Amino acid sequence: MQTRSSSSSIPWWSVVLVVLVIGAAGWWLFKPATQPQAPVAEVPQSPAPAAPPAEPTAPAASTPAIEHPIDAAVSADAAAPALPALADSDAPAWDALSQVVGDDGALALLLREHLIQRIVVMVDNLTQRSLTRSAMAVQPVAGNLEVADGGAGMVITPANAQRYASYVQAFTHADAKALVGAYKQFYPLFQAAYAELGKPDAYFNDRLVQVIDHLLNTPEPTQPIAVEPNGKGRLRFSDPMLESLSVGQKALVRLGPEQEAAVKAQLRAIRTALTRM
Numbered sequence: 001m002q003t004r005s006s007s008s009s010i011p012w013w014s015v016v017l018v019v020l021v022i023g024a025a026g027w028w029l030f031k032p033a034t035q036p037q038a039p040v041a042e043v044p045q046s047p048a049p050a051a052p053p054a055e056p057t058a059p060a061a062s063t064p065a066i067e068h069p070i071d072a073a074v075s076a077d078a079a080a081p082a083l084p085a086l087a088d089s090d091a092p093a094w095d096a097l098s099q100v101v102g103d104d105g106a107l108a109l110l111l112r113e114h115l116i117q118r119i120v121v122m123v124d125n126l127t128q129r130s131l132t133r134s135a136m137a138v139q140p141v142a143g144n145l146e147v148a149d150g151g152a153g154m155v156i157t158p159a160n161a162q163r164y165a166s167y168v169q170a171f172t173h174a175d176a177k178a179l180v181g182a183y184k185q186f187y188p189l190f191q192a193a194y195a196e197l198g199k200p201d202a203y204f205n206d207r208l209v210q211v212i213d214h215l216l217n218t219p220e221p222t223q224p225i226a227v228e229p230n231g232k233g234r235l236r237f238s239d240p241m242l243e244s245l246s247v248g249q250k251a252l253v254r255l256g257p258e259q260e261a262a263v264k265a266q267l268r269a270i271r272t273a274l275t276r277m
């Protein structure tokens with residue numbers, strides 16, 4: 001019999017769906033959607049313009065070479081509107097993004113305050129095993145993880161994919177080249193936000209490509225996917241290999257197989273555009 005996971009007993013990550021959206025033209029990456037589904041606390045206000053990284057990295061001994069540079073001439077295009085200061089970027093970023101995306105529903109999960117900074121922190125942490133609320137740029141996806149009795153235990157049901165359908169569609173139907181073109185125009189703000197994380201010599205676009213490659217390496221397990229209680233009122237993947245994945249990879253695994261394939265195809269298109277600038 002099919003059941004729905006209880007919001008009081010299963011704090012489970014739902015999905016990192018469409019997200020990385022740039023504030024003035026919009027570029028989607030991934031959004032970690034589900035917060036633990038135990039009583040959800042109010043989203044705390046960021047105390048500073050930039051959300052702190054989950055795990056600060058030690059400063060590099062020397063400046064690393066840039067693998068995928070953004071053309072400075074493009075990001076400084078005189079014909080483009082002047083960029084605001086990072087601390088003042090929320091309103092213009094959101095206004096421009098709304099015009100480009102044109103879908104209030106698709107934008108409803110984004111947190112507007114310190115949007116660019118939150119996106120940078122979230123992207124940087126998608127390769128980690130977990131993600132704190134302060135490292136998220138989005139609200140939790142509505143609803144609960146759909147599970148059913150699979151005979152030998154609980155499994156994620158195909159119906160669960162419907163929770164993410166509209167976001168996957170928004171992400172996969174976006175024009176990858178146009179989105180990356182907008183990203184290039186706003187790149188100085190993303191780089192400034194990355195420097196605020198204590199990484200002044202690191203290059204955000206290189207990190208973004210690394211994260212995309214990490215997500216593209218997500219396994220495609222046989223369906224249905226078994227889950228089990230973890231002894232702490234939550235669910236975990238029954239397969240230890242899946243349970244050991246990063247938060248970004250787990251989000252992809254929780255999509256339906258068709259959704260995961262479509263998202264990966266779009267990520268490859270975005271990666272191609274990012275690395276041919």
